[in-house]
Amino acid sequence: MNLRWLMSLSNLQLEGDGRIVPATDDELMEVESLLIDDKCQMHIVADPGQTVGCISNEGSSSGIAQLESLEGLLQSRNKEAGPDKLNARLEETVPSLAPSLSESHFNQSGSFGECSHSSDKLVAGGSTLSVVTTKPDFSKLKGEICLDNLSIKELHETFKATFGRETTVKDKQWLKRRISMGLTNSCDVSVTSFIIKDNKLVKKGNEEISNCMDGSYAEDPPIGNRKDSPTSLVSQLDYHQVVPEKIRLENPNLDDNSGSDDHQTEQRAAKRVRKPTKRYIEELSEVESKESNGRLMNLAKNPEHGLISLKSHVRLVRNVPLDGRTVVTRLDSLGGYGIQVPCVSRVRRSRPRKNFMALLKFNPSGMGMGATLVKKSLGDHSFPPDDGKESRVLKASFTPEHVHHQKLNPSGMGMEATLVKKALGDHSFPPDDGKESRVLKASSTPEHVHHKFIGVPEKDKQFSVMRAIGLGHNTELKCINSSRDSDDNVVTVPTPKGGIRRKHHRAWTLSEVTKLVEGVSRYGAGRWSEIKRLAFASYSYRTSVDLKDKWRNLLKASLAQTPQDNGMNSRKSTGAMPIPAPILLKVRELAEMQAQVYKLLITHDASLDSSGLLLPWGLCSY
DNA sequence: CTTAGGG
DNA sequence: CCCTAAG
Numbered sequence: 144m145n146l147r148w149l150m151s152l153s154n155l156q157l158e159g160d161g162r163i164v165p166a167t168d169d170e171l172m173e174v175e176s177l178l179i180d181d182k183c184q185m186h187i188v189a190d191p192g193q194t195v196g197c198i199s200n201e202g203s204s205s206g207i208a209q210l211e212s213l214e215g216l217l218q219s220r221n222k223e224a225g226p227d228k229l230n231a232r233l234e235e236t237v238p239s240l241a242p243s244l245s246e247s248h249f250n251q252s253g254s255f256g257e258c259s260h261s262s263d264k265l266v267a268g269g270s271t272l273s274v275v276t277t278k279p280d281f282s283k284l285k286g287e288i289c290l291d292n293l294s295i296k297e298l299h300e301t302f303k304a305t306f307g308r309e310t311t312v313k314d315k316q317w318l319k320r321r322i323s324m325g326l327t328n329s330c331d332v333s334v335t336s337f338i339i340k341d342n343k344l345v346k347k348g349n350e351e352i353s354n355c356m357d358g359s360y361a362e363d364p365p366i367g368n369r370k371d372s373p374t375s376l377v378s379q380l381d382y383h384q385v386v387p388e389k390i391r392l393e394n395p396n397l398d399d400n401s402g403s404d405d406h407q408t409e410q411r412a413a414k415r416v417r418k419p420t421k422r423y424i425e426e427l428s429e430v431e432s433k434e435s436n437g438r439l440m441n442l443a444k445n446p447e448h449g450l451i452s453l454k455s456h457v458r459l460v461r462n463v464p465l466d467g468r469t470v471v472t473r474l475d476s477l478g479g480y481g482i483q484v485p486c487v488s489r490v491r492r493s494r495p496r497k498n499f500m501a502l503l504k505f506n507p508s509g510m511g512m513g514a515t516l517v518k519k520s521l522g523d524h525s526f527p528p529d530d531g532k533e534s535r536v537l538k539a540s541f542t543p544e545h546v547h548h549q550k551l552n553p554s555g556m557g558m559e560a561t562l563v564k565k566a567l568g569d570h571s572f573p574p575d576d577g578k579e580s581r582v583l584k585a586s587s588t589p590e591h592v593h594h595k596f597i598g599v600p601e602k603d604k605q606f607s608v609m610r611a612i613g614l615g616h617n618t619e620l621k622c623i624n625s626s627r628d629s630d631d632n633v634v635t636v637p638t639p640k641g642g643i644r645r646k647h648h649r650a651w652t653l654s655e656v657t658k659l660v661e662g663v664s665r666y667g668a669g670r671w672s673e674i675k676r677l678a679f680a681s682y683s684y685r686t687s688v689d690l691k692d693k694w695r696n697l698l699k700a701s702l703a704q705t706p707q708d709n710g711m712n713s714r715k716s717t718g719a720m721p722i723p724a725p726i727l728l729k730v731r732e733l734a735e736m737q738a739q740v741y742k743l744l745i746t747h748d749a750s751l752d753s754s755g756l757l758l759p760w761g762l763c764s765y
Numbered sequence: 766c767t768t769a770g771g772g
Numbered sequence: 773c774c775c776t777a778a779g
Contacts, residue, residue: 648773672767687767692773695770 282342290319290335298322649684651693656722659693660729668694668737698734701727 283304293301298318302310305325312318320332327334651659662674671687671694679685700722 669768688769689773691768691770 286339288337288339290322290337293319653723653726655679655682655685656693656697656726659690659697660726660733662690663694663737664729664733668733694730697722697727697730701731701734 283300288301290298290301295313295315295318298315299310301322302308302318302325305322310318310321319335323332323335323337326337658678659674662678666673666677671691674690675685675687679690
């Protein structure tokens with residue numbers, strides 16, 4: 144169900160972009176290879192030492208988005224093609240196609256995101272989709288080849304024979320590495336001499352090519368959890384490049400490389416590596432510099448031996464584009480090339496962590512109060528505690544930097560900010576979005592701080608100047624009004640005691656409670672969305688969850704009260720309207736009835752279907 | 766998104 | 773009320 148939900152979402156996105164609907168698989172392949180090729184060229188052209196970030200400009204981001212859509216499509220289409228079909232395609236061609244593809248994917252993922260031009264180009268020209276790529280002609284490679292002895296031109300030819308495409312790269316080293324990788328279908332570029340027999344590659348000295356499966360991958364440094372390590376990108380590359388697709392599919396979590404030698408299976412390894420998602424790109428700007436630094440440092444302390452390390456010579460490059468977002472990339476020495484790779488500390492496909500939201504607590508009295516989990520002060524809302532301490536909770540989004548630099552002001556007055564609970568370290572958020580949209584959606588541009596207080600009473604005007612404590616000049620702090628900023632005094636709620644509290648909480652009125660009870664009686668407890676829709680249509684601020692919560696509280700109250708109908712009430716009469724006993728009674732009744740009904744449903748399940756409203760408890764009136 | 770349940 | 777898991 145979840146999947147369907149997500150699917151529907153992504154479908155929408157796809158459909159939104161009409162251009163991206165390739166017709167045939169072959170076209171897809173072509174497009175794909177062009178895509179890849181294009182990207183290759185791009186970062187080849189780039190100066191190894193250069194630190195240009197291209198993610199920032201709008202054009203490119205949209206380009207990337209489209210590009211992503213396209214590739215997502217490509218991917219799914221490829222999947223549809225199925226192993227057999229794919230395999231068949233491969234067998235038409237020469238065995239070395241697999242290495243070729245693999246190599247390309249390698250490039251693709253490694254360099255993703257840095258070239259707006261490529262994506263723009265792709266998007267712009269349907270016409271440019273005519274492919275320059277020819278099929279790899281492995282047969283041209285015969286006998287002994289020693290890359291070290293080849294001229295640039297020869298290298299170019301070898302390159303073409305290997306990959307089926309031209310290259311303009313003049314860099315011998317690069318060419319050698321590429322060819323080497325392509326030929327061996329591995330990341331082992333230490334070998335530059337090859338002997339080709341019958342279209343089959345044999346290392347010099349007649350040593351069989353072993354596809355680096357056994358050695359190199361295993362030699363990956365044990366840096367914590369692979370998936371969480373900053374090298375995950377690279378690791379995944381290795382992984383995807385090495386482990387046959389079939390095995391990966393069957394064992395998503397497969398973390399060893401017990402791949403088979405099956406050649407057939409091997410070819411399927413040509414499956415493309417999953418491209419970083421859009422979210423991934425977005426997160427580039429949210430990478431915690433601290434963490435990255437730490438991890439990278441750590442990484443640097445684990446120098447590689449054995450195969451040429453893909454992770455060596457790593458350093459951080461920070462780009463601060465115009466829009467103020469900080470893009471951290473890693474200048475990765477990839478095969479001797481300075482390739483700028485987005486520096487990601489972990490690959491997380493789930494929902495963005497909320498590290499960077501903070502709870503801002505506004506204290507009406509001007510005294511700083513512990514601003515930590517405000518929620519803890521929230522109690523049973525059947526009888527809302529009139530604690531006066533409850534403060535309006537605002538959420539603000541920060542860039543990671545600011546969060547890191549943020550200090551709580553111990554004596555802070557007016558406002559304090561703290562990180563949301565679990566802000567750090569919880570990486571297991573469910574899929575994208577969530578309720579956060581309810582509150583935060585509207586505000587994504589951190590640039591402007593708009594202080595907008597709605598319904599702030601006179602008494603509080605003095606506090607309407609926000610003071611961000613310990614945040615830098617660049618502090619991008621945003622106040623978000625709660626969703627219900629429409630009608631009444633929203634953010635603040637006057638207290639009978641004369642105090643004023645800003646709170647999220649909206650006290651339940653008697654009529655609301657009544658409605659709820661009635662709703663439950665009609666539709667049954669649990670049909671919260673129904674009740675919400677039918678009975679609370681006009682109460683935009685009550686969500687189905689609210690209803691459920693309230694019902695729970697009512698239930699609790701009703702059960703707690705009835706046994707001994709005395710004493711304990713007084714304490715709760717603090718400030719909130721007590722729920723009239725009759726209503727509580729009804730609640731309990733309903734609860735009991737529904738419990739009974741449940742039994743009925745189990746035995747005579749037919750009794751309910753068409754006549755839900757006619758059931759006895761449905762006739763209750765209020 | 767909706768429900769259920771814990772916090 | 774918030775959050776999360778699960779469907």
